[in-house]
Amino acid sequence: MTVKRVRFIQELLRFVGLEGRVHLEWISSAEAGKFVQVVTEFTETIRRLGPNPIQRTVRPFKASGPRRLGTSSAPSEAETDAESSEEPAAASHL
Amino acid sequence: MTETQGVNAMECKLVPSICSYCGTGCGVLFEVIDGKLQGTMPMKSHPVNEGKLCIKGWHLHEHINSFMRLKSPLIKNNGRFEKATWDEAIQTTAQRLSSVVERHGPDSVGVLVSAKITNEENYLAQKFARACIGTNNVDHCARL
Amino acid sequence: MIQQIKSWLEDATVDIFIGYRDVDGHAVPHGYTADRLEELGNWTVGTHRYPLETFALHLARIHPEATIGLLGRDCNQRALNVLSVWNQLHADRIRVLSLSCCPSALKTRADCSYLVPRKSGSFKHQVGVDAEMEAAELEALPSGERWARWAYEFQKCIKCYGCRDICPVCFCAECSLESDELVGTGKLPPEVPIFHLVRATHMAGRCVDCGLCEEACPADIPLRLLYRKVNAIVEDLFGYQTGSDTAQPPLSVLGDRVELEPLPMEKTG
Numbered sequence: 196m197t198v199k200r201v202r203f204i205q206e207l208l209r210f211v212g213l214e215g216r217v218h219l220e221w222i223s224s225a226e227a228g229k230f231v232q233v234v235t236e237f238t239e240t241i242r243r244l245g246p247n248p249i250q251r252t253v254r255p256f257k258a259s260g261p262r263r264l265g266t267s268s269a270p271s272e273a274e275t276d277a278e279s280s281e282e283p284a285a286a287s288h289l
Numbered sequence: 290m291t292e293t294q295g296v297n298a299m300e301c302k303l304v305p306s307i308c309s310y311c312g313t314g315c316g317v318l319f320e321v322i323d324g325k326l327q328g329t330m331p332m333k334s335h336p337v338n339e340g341k342l343c344i345k346g347w348h349l350h351e352h353i354n355s356f357m358r359l360k361s362p363l364i365k366n367n368g369r370f371e372k373a374t375w376d377e378a379i380q381t382t383a384q385r386l387s388s389v390v391e392r393h394g395p396d397s398v399g400v401l402v403s404a405k406i407t408n409e410e411n412y413l414a415q416k417f418a419r420a421c422i423g424t425n426n427v428d429h430c431a432r433l
Numbered sequence: 434m435i436q437q438i439k440s441w442l443e444d445a446t447v448d449i450f451i452g453y454r455d456v457d458g459h460a461v462p463h464g465y466t467a468d469r470l471e472e473l474g475n476w477t478v479g480t481h482r483y484p485l486e487t488f489a490l491h492l493a494r495i496h497p498e499a500t501i502g503l504l505g506r507d508c509n510q511r512a513l514n515v516l517s518v519w520n521q522l523h524a525d526r527i528r529v530l531s532l533s534c535c536p537s538a539l540k541t542r543a544d545c546s547y548l549v550p551r552k553s554g555s556f557k558h559q560v561g562v563d564a565e566m567e568a569a570e571l572e573a574l575p576s577g578e579r580w581a582r583w584a585y586e587f588q589k590c591i592k593c594y595g596c597r598d599i600c601p602v603c604f605c606a607e608c609s610l611e612s613d614e615l616v617g618t619g620k621l622p623p624e625v626p627i628f629h630l631v632r633a634t635h636m637a638g639r640c641v642d643c644g645l646c647e648e649a650c651p652a653d654i655p656l657r658l659l660y661r662k663v664n665a666i667v668e669d670l671f672g673y674q675t676g677s678d679t680a681q682p683p684l685s686v687l688g689d690r691v692e693l694e695p696l697p698m699e700k701t702g
Binding site: 196198199200201202203204205206207208209210211212213214215218219220233236237240248249 | 572626695
Binding site for chain 2: 448449451456458459460461462463464466468479481482483487488491492495496499591592593594595598599648649650651
């Protein structure tokens, strides 16, 4: 059951672009060496993947008071635009 | 309709209505089974919301059957709420309001009306505020 | 069709038949019964779809002994299959009258709201995920961009729970999306991407690809595309076709032996 769920989650995360961040390995309590090796490798993998992209792309919703109509066209759109043009760069950084 | 009438008496229908939470006026369908409200669906063919609703609209049916719903007025006596009849409640409200207006002037009263009552009732409420009490302090919970 | 329903109701093949009636030009779901046959005069079929099986489910919970007739499009039929696999409805207490839908080369006429292609604006094309996209098209993009596009979509969520509430196969009494530990309360947008991915995960082995969630989404999030991928994963990994399979879904049974291997660690550099 675990492997079924983990494989499903791995595929789903790949689809939304967050792959490589879930790993499953069977290690017995007697296999200390394997444990150390897997954890070290996975830590390295995660480090190479870079910081969590969720925190970078997702901003908390801020109730910034009433938005004035008429002042320079839709500030929210401009913000999101800047965000998206920043993304490909972030992707190569990954 | 009661349960004793058996299978033949069962009823399942959807009743079109308008969401009462705000001034947008989204079309909703109330799911009525055996005369009891069971759920809410957005009305797909309604020109205003085109089959979409917000979280409040989706849960319109919940307050109707809620056990927390007040079904009679309560009057606070000696720090405790007590059940009262509508006549008593209206009498008390009228007395207290007129004594407040007498002592502090009409602008010490504000009337806050609601989206959950009809347009006509809202009209009456502002009429009450302006004509009976004599204040322009009228506002609405769903000024969009 | 009306004759068929009439005879079903008269000879008590069904106790109630759930179809649509015309209310001032709107097709509104309605349960027809034998003691109110005259209502069939208002019978109508529009292009708008409602989860009729949800009403049948609510009816069956109150009247477990009743036989319920249902006007069924292909998606309704698949949802009924899933509901019976999950022991929510008894297949022998349900009769379905099929309705022409999901057109093909042989059958061009269909009554379905999904046939009108939706058009997205250029901004959504640029930064978001277009509902008309294929999963493969999206997978061809680099993963960083894919995430940015999905994040753009998920952030629009206003947490109306419409996708869950309209879903014909969401029958749980208790929903994980309402658990404080998984999805925090009082924040908008709901925790990205937890809210949508938790729902997507629970759709594994359940989603019947009816598209009602996407239709009901006020934020225009391409949910159908996401759940289509969920279905594709379930089919690829477990060979399970949701809606047409009568076997228990792969994530609710343990199985006899382990056939899957976890993915190896990715050596990205």
